[in-house]
Amino acid sequence: MKLSLTADIVDAHDSVVPLIRTIPDAALDWQPSSDSWSLKQIISHLAHANDFYVMIVDEVRATGFGTVRLHPDLAGWQQMAATNAAVAACTTAQAVLDCFERTYQRMMDVLTDIRLEELDQPFVFWRADDKAQTTTLRQRVIQMAAEHMREHGPQLTQTLASWQSQGHTD
Numbered sequence: 001m002k003l004s005l006t007a008d009i010v011d012a013h014d015s016v017v018p019l020i021r022t023i024p025d026a027a028l029d030w031q032p033s034s035d036s037w038s039l040k041q042i043i044s045h046l047a048h049a050n051d052f053y054v055m056i057v058d059e060v061r062a063t064g065f066g067t068v069r070l071h072p073d074l075a076g077w078q079q080m081a082a083t084n085a086a087v088a089a090c091t092t093a094q095a096v097l098d099c100f101e102r103t104y105q106r107m108m109d110v111l112t113d114i115r116l117e118e119l120d121q122p123f124v125f126w127r128a129d130d131k132a133q134t135t136t137l138r139q140r141v142i143q144m145a146a147e148h149m150r151e152h153g154p155q156l157t158q159t160l161a162s163w164q165s166q167g168h169t170d
Helices: 003-021 039-062 075-089 093-111 137-165
Strands: 067-070 123-127 133-135
Touching (some): 003 093, 003 137, 039 137, 075 093
Antiparallel strands (some): 123 133
C-alpha cells in the first residue's frame, strides 16, 4: 500500500508517542476518578485497538469480503486480551510504550500489505454490540485507526495534567 494511505495513521502515532514518553512511571496507574481510565489503561486500549484493526483485516480476508462477525473466539480477539494482559503487567512507561509499539508495528505491517483492489471492496461488518454495516477496509480500518489514536491523545494529556495538578511529581 502506498505510504499516503497510511500517512494519517503515522501522523496520529507520531503525535501520541511523545505524549507517552512524558509519562512518569509513578503516574501510570493513577486514575482521576473511579470511573475514568488510568494512563496505562488508555495506552492499553490504544495497543489492543491496533490488534483490533489487524483482526478486521484478517477476518475480511478469511470471509472473502463477505460478512465479518467479531466474537471472543477469534484469534484476533485472543490477541487483544493478550495485549491487555501484557500492558497490565508493565511497571514502567517505557515498557508500556514498547507494548504499544509492538502492536503498532504489527498493524502497520498488515496495513501496508493490503492490496489496492482490497481497499474499497465492500464487506459487511458486524459486532455483537453493534448493528451490521457495509463498509470497506479504507473506511473501517485505515480511517478509523488514525481517528482513534487522535481521539485518545487529549485524554492522555488531560489525565497526565490531572495527575500533575494533584501535586504529583516524577
